[in-house]
Amino acid sequence: MNGPGKKTTVWLIATLLLAMLPQLVSMPPAVLVAALAPLLWRIGSEFNGWKPLPPWIRHGATALGLIALFMSYHDLSGRRAAVSLLSVMLALKMVECYRIRDARLVVCFSLFLCATQYLFSQGVLMPFYGGATTILAMVTLTQLQRSEAWAHDTGPPPAKTSLLSELGFSFRLMAFAVPVGLAFFIFFPRLASPLWGIPDSTLDSKSGLSDSMSPGSIQNLFMDDSPAFRAEFFGAVPAASQLYWRGPVFWRFDGKTWKGGFYGRNIDAAEIPDPGENAWDYTIQLEPNERNWLFALDYPASIPPDSRLTLDFQLIRRQPVIQLFKYGIISNPDFMDAPELSSPIRLQALDLPDESNPRTRELVERWRQETPGDAEFVQRALQYFNQEPFHYSLEAPLLGANSVDEFLFDTRTGYCEHYASSFAVMMRMAGIPTRVVTGYQGGWYSGLGNYILVRQSDAHAWTEVWFSGRGWTRVDPTAAVSPLRVQQGSLGALNASRHLFDYSWLRGLRNSVDVVQQQWNDWVIEYGANRQAQLFAPFGLDRMSPAMLVSALFIALALFSVIIFPIVLRIKGPGRKDPIQQAWRTFLQRLERAGIATLPSDGAIEVAATASRRLPGDSETIYRIAHLYTRSRYAPVAPPFGELNQAIHEFRPKKKSA
Amino acid sequence: MNSTVLSTEQGSAGRHARLLEARTAVNDILLGKDNQVGLAFCCLLARGHLLIEDVPGVGKTTLAHALARVIGSDYQRIQFTSDLLPADILGVSIYKRDKDEFEFHPGPIFSQVILVDEVNRATPKTQSALLEGMAEGQVTIESTTHILPSPFFVMATQNPLDLVGTYPLPDSQLDRFLLSFSLGYPDPAEERRLLTTEDRARMLDRTSALLNPDDIRALQEDCEKVHVSENLLDYIQALLQETRDDRWFETGLSPRAGLALLRASRSLAFLENRDFVTPEDVKTVFPALARHRLSPTSGFSQSPEEQINELLAQVPIP
Known part of the structure; x- marks a missing residue:
């Protein structure tokens, strides 16, 4: 065998x-x-x-x-x-x-x-x-x-x-398949909903924000440069300091970890904000993260399909996002969230574990006596972060049982989740309803593609404080410590290099190249029934039926075949691959350049006879080549090809002048 | 190319050398007709028969005579006339009174080399008696089959058909001849040599046999061993196919003619001391092979020779 x-x-x-x-x-x-x-x-x-x-x-x-x-x-x-x-x-x-x-x-x-x-x-x-x-x-x-x-x-x-010829052959075969694949891609009927789904869960580690926040959880994301989503605005792009992409909201604190609270309940339809006068209208291309959160700027005034809006304005999709998901959304930045706070919510927003963080509790009580107003108290806390030697850094030391105490008085070095968490605890101790919000802040604006690229490393945590008469108001304690974080993004705020290949020019390059991925997502991944219709609209075909699409597909295939088959046949033609014939053709070409024309019906020896008459000096070489070629083609045992090839390639007839 | 050794046998190489000597000897007698002499030997080696078509006096008989001499075979010449009968060629049985039986007297056909002069002057009945023998290698007279000798080589000469008093050979009988050519007038230099050197008849007498019938048979067998490559078969097929295109000829070449072409090409290659056939061999024998088998489509002003050369120029060599 x-x-x-x-x-x-x-x-x-x-x-x-x-x-x-x-x-x-x-x-x-x-x-x-x-x-x-x-x-x-x-x-x-x-x-x-x-x-x-x-x-x-x-x-x-x-x-x-x-x-x-x-x-x-x-x-x-x-x-x-x-x-x-x-x-x-x-x-x-x-x-x-x-x-x-x-x-x-x-x-x-x-x-x-x-x-x-x-x-x-x-x-x-x-x-x-x-x-x-x-x-x-x-x-x-x-x-x-x-x-x-x-x-x-x-x-x-x-x-x-040779390897090269084999690769070339494979490449040619592939090249023939490309138009066919393209035709199938363009014309194959798209269904509004897929025939089968991709299984929901995989064992891949999920990327992006999680359903809880503890010290270090966002810090880990900072190392991850993969895109989280891309946002394309219709109209003006908001300033960087307004780009707070809202994600999971946390209400419950157990002394170390923040967890969710209300996202089980949907907001009443009547409570959904109006777009308002300064609405932002934008589209988000969310990379698959196998989680349910959709991200939006405050406050979403529309709900993407298959999603719901919770009482604390989290957008939650019914299925995890396992494929690129594109949704359009409108946000109203002027919306006032919850002018009135119901008592269960107030209780939840003030809840803290008992007997923890005594030093913080002492500090807060002292301040509270000096500063009774809620707004003033918030300002005082922010000033404290700003004026005391707090550092915004990735190298946060580990914290023990009374994490807020340790952070506020001992280590004073941390990432955004440390600040958000400590601040929220302080506010709750002072009796001000507060919740922690995680999401992304900022993003990189691509002038080429006119969109904002938000990477996982832009993950951020901040707080929302409820003021009577103003509702829930965003307060970002990190901004008090490091204003650069909000103005220039997370990478601008930290000078340290994250890893060996972390250079700013490389990051810039990657950001610029991302436009390719964005267009790819837009045109290839998102190519569905709508895009298809859009593509055929200029030809006056608004909405093609599957039957029409299939006909178009076959017409396209037939057209491609008409182009491709002659090429295929030419390539497969006899003689093309035969090195002996190729060498002989080279010889004939050289003779032709020397002004000696031959016919296809001339035998090798006849060619030699003609050529020798014109080039008597080369007669010996010419006859030798002709005889070698004849033997190669017709004799029972061919002479080594190298001999013929060498003789032909060394043959340089002198051009006859005149 | 000439370095080829056909076989390891010493005898074979010697035979071949003597063959070339024989050819040179014939060339010396028939000045300036190298090509035709080569074709004549080629025809002999391919076990074929030869038809020489030309006006009288250009050396047809001399060629036949010289060939018969050098190959050392017994030789008969038959002059065809309109009153020649089949028995005049094949032989007759004569009653012997003393033995009280018929005795067969073989005719001139029972020779190894026969020159048939003016084959188209005899009646078709006589012609076919000869041609049957050529095709079968045997003749049947009064229900007795007589095997013709070996080698058996017929050279027929023919006057151009427009001369008066001829019976043109039918196509089927022309097919019995492997090759046909005309000798043509010698060119001036050769003619001058012819006129100044000694008498051809005396030269013929002096020429001795260089080969014998056994040699011829062995050489004929050697020819069949010449290699034919796939590429060459492609070329032969392309040529045959082209003749069947009706823009050239009334009818194309038959498969039998294709076989004949292959046989003749092999012999020519052997004559050139090569152990394989080249397209040049095919091109050399093709006109001689096709000339008498193909008749040009009516309305063509070209001669068959011109047509054949043009056809050859149309078929690329693979």
């Missing part, structure tokens, strides 16, 4: 590895071992000539792989687990893959594996990754095809092919 051969096996493993790569990165260690060990064994066996493993070892390895999967994921129904299962099984297949048919199967499944990565990311780089995998797979398939063709044939030895 003929196998794929060493070289092809290496290609095969490379294809499989590339197809697995994004999955490998997110695999738990045990699964990683299960996926890599069979491949390592196979490479070792190719180069050291190890014998194929007996069946009981192979079955044992399969069982071990399954156990590793179960131990790591507990359940094989999730996306990650299923893709890992496929990866591990394909890797194990390599242990018994000694036939061309099996190898071909592995290549095809590798392509499928590569396609599954779109379940996790649909970023702008994914098509490049997919393309690279496809090209690699094509090269492998070509080699498999060739080994199979030679297996049954005792004919001429295989032509030496």
Whole structure:
């Protein structure tokens, strides 16, 4: 039985590895071992000539792989687990893959594996990754095809092919597929709702803000430069200091951690704000974060589809955001939230754990006696943050049981959640209703795409204080400590480099390049029924029925075929690939440049005779080439091609003057 | 190219050397006709028969005579006339009174080399008696089959058809001849040599046999071993296909003609001391092979030769 051969096996493993790569990165260690060990064994066996493993070892390895999967994921129904299962099984297949048919199967499944990565990311780089995998797979398939063709044939030895020509061939095949793919993308009927959903939960670590806030939780996000969302404004963009993107709101404090409170209850429809005179109208492209919060500026006057607005103005989507989600929203910055505060809410907004933070309690009581007014008290607290030596820093020391005491009097170094938390506790001690709000602050304005890019590192925490007559009012204690945080963003406020590759020019570059991702999201990921309709509108086709779309698709495909098939046929044409013919053609071209015309019906010796008459000096070389060529083409045993090739390439006829 | 050794046998190389000597000897007698002499040898090696078509006096008979001499075979010349009968060629059975039985007297066809002069002067009945023998390699007289000798090589000459008193050979019988060519007038330099050097008849007498029938048979077998590559078969097929295009000829070349082309090309390659056929070989034999088999589409002013050359120029060599 003929196998794929060493070289092809290496290609095969490379294809499989590339197809697995994004999955490998997110695999738990045990699964990683299960996926890599069979491949390592196979490479070792190719180069050291190890014998194929007996069946009981192979079955044992399969069982071990399954156990590793179960131990790591507990359940094989999730996306990650299923893709890992496929990866591990394909890797194990390599242990018994000694036939061309099996190898071909592995290549095809590798392509499928590569396609599954779109379940996790649909970023702008994914098509490049997919393309690279496809090209690699094509090269492998070509080699498999060739080994199979030679297996049954005792004919001429295989032509030496270079990697470059194989890559070029694969690339050409891919290039032919591109227009077809494009036609399918543009014309394939889009459904308003998908036929099947992507499973909700995965085992990936969720990114972004969480449903609780404790010291360090936002600080961690600061290290994460991935985009959280992009906002596109219709009309003027608000100033940086107004860009408080509201997310989870916290009411309950247990001495260390802030947790939610009211987001179970929806706001009454009548209470939803009017857009008002200074409304901001904008669209948000929310990156998948597998959470339910939608972000908006204060105060949302509209509710995106499938979402609800809670009593404390959190926008919550019914399903977690697992795909890029785009929603339009209107915000009214002048809205007054809760002019009256009901007593259950007031109680909740003043609730603190008993007997904690005695030093803070003492300080607050002293101040309260000196400053009875709520607004003045808030000012006094902010001044305290501003004037005492507080530092805004990532290197916050760990805090113990009385975290607010320790922070306010001892460490005095912290990130926004420290300030928000301490401030809220102080206010509640003073009897001022306060809640903690987390979200994002600021963002980077892209002039090129006219949108604001908000990264995870822009995560922020602030407070809202209720004043009688003014309702809930935003107070950002961090701004009192470090005004730069609000004006220039989190990175501007900290001079320290976060990690080895953290340079401001690099960050600037990344921000600028983000416009590509934004356009990609807008045109590719978000390309649905509406975009489709928009695209055909200029042709007077407002809303095409699926039948019309399919017809359009086939017309487009037919048109592409008309263009592509002649090219394909030309490429496949005989003689093009034959190096002997190519060398001979070079020779004829050189003769032609020297002014010697030949006919296609002239035999090599006839050509030589003609050429020798015109170039008597080169006669010997010319005849030698003609004879070598004739022997190469017609003799039972061809002379080495190198001899002919060299003779032709060294042949430089002198141009005849006159 | 000339370095090729056809076979490891010493005898084979020696045979081939003697073949080339024979050719040189014929060339010396028939001045300036190298190409035609080569084709004549090619025809012999390919077990074919030759038709020489030309006006009288250009050396047809001399060629046949010289060829027969150098290949050392027994040689007969038959002059075809309109009153020639089949029995005059094949032979007759004569009653022997003393033995009280018929005895067969073989006719001139029972020779290894036969020169048939003016083949189109005889009646079709006589012509077909000859041509049947050429095709079958045997003749049947009074229900007895007689095998013709080997090698068996017929050279027929023919006057151009527009001369009076001829019976043109039908196409099916022309097909029995492997090659046909005309000798043409010699060019002035050669003619001058012809006029000044010694008498051709005396030269012929002096020429000795350089080969023998066994050699010829062995050489004929050697020819069949010449290699034909796929590329060359492509070319031959392309040529055959082109002749079947009705813008050239009334009818194209038959598969039998294709086989003949391959055989003749092999022999030519062998004659050139090559162990493989090149497109040039095919191009060289093609006009001689196609000339008498193809009749140009009516209304064409070109001669068959011109047509064939044009056709060759149309078919690219793969």
